[in-house]
Amino acid sequence: MKGAGVNVETFNGSLLREPWEVKTGSGGPYRVFTPFWKTLKEIGPARAQLWPNSRKIAGPQKNPKSDKLSDWGLLPTKPNWANEIAQNWTPGEQGARDRLNHFLNNNIDDYSAGRDRPDKEFTSKLSPHLAFGEISPLQIWTATYDKMAGGNISDEAAMKFLSEVAWREFSYSLLFFNENLPEKPLRENFADYPWRDDPEGLKAWQLGLTGYPIVDAGMRQLWRTGWMHNRVRMIVASFLIKDQLIPWQEGAAWFWDTLVDADLANNSASWQWVAGCGADASPYFRIFNPVTQGGKFDPDGDYVREFLPELKKLPKKYIHAPWKAPEDVLQAADIKLGKTYPFPIIDHAMARERALEGYNEIRSA
């Protein structure tokens, strides 16, 4: 590329393949993940392209006043909202490599099923490192393949993990070929969906005060730590979109502001996926039941109790539906519904029907 007398060369590094390199038989971009992933596996990642030796990247500019990082006032102190981020992640390339190695040595064999359990530590937690470019997908791909080739981990576990990295690639492809992905539904008829304007509902969702524990625990985890478990991201997104009928763009905006791993391609593609207006063609009946999902993926309620201390003493039988608990159980757990923890702000069964009606409307339209 040339312009204004400046030559620009780009070097692949943040993706396994540039978006235009993963092509369908007819040469266009994929709109469905499975065939995209099949092709990506076949062609494999691009070889690392190193910077030419002649290019030296300038180091950080020295502060004229002080070399001490603490004097620069870069980190928040009052309040130190980064505290829990610092507790959970070690920023930088070394921290990223350590995280990858730890995952490959300890967690990956349980990844396939375990990745859905927010109460356990089975995910790689590499997303912030990927988002900040502290590790490349090629490094992840290579390290995982090496482990697999060495017979240290099962093929199934390795490929399941790498397929999730490939979802990131797929999202980038969708964004590259659809520049409006962050704002506009890929399926245009969804612009007519009967969304509700509900500032109070949005606030309740953001603060983790919906009355559905798995939703609230997720939103509080996000606010406190800057990160949320993937399964819970789907649950809270489904609740905002399908139960509250609030436009997915509002949810995407909140995630964009609060996630330490915020990534425009992942965020946009994933919110569209939950909304059903993305590349996936048949998701209209996929409406998560927050109680069922909680019981299935946080069976003992450990995740809920970690982020909702006000429910700490509630027995697991009622942990995902406190409003169903008898009064004496609530009393024994020091819970006063409507005071210490909200009643559900919406009835899920009603909301489900309402969401389905909405889909009918845009279908016949």
Place this chain on the structure above:
DNA sequence: GTACAATTTAG
């Protein structure tokens, strides 16, 4: 275990 509706994609 099955129905839930209809559409789009990819080969």
Place this chain on the structure above:
DNA sequence: TAAATTGTA
């Protein structure tokens, strides 16, 4: 023409 990440009742 087969298939389509992640669900629910």
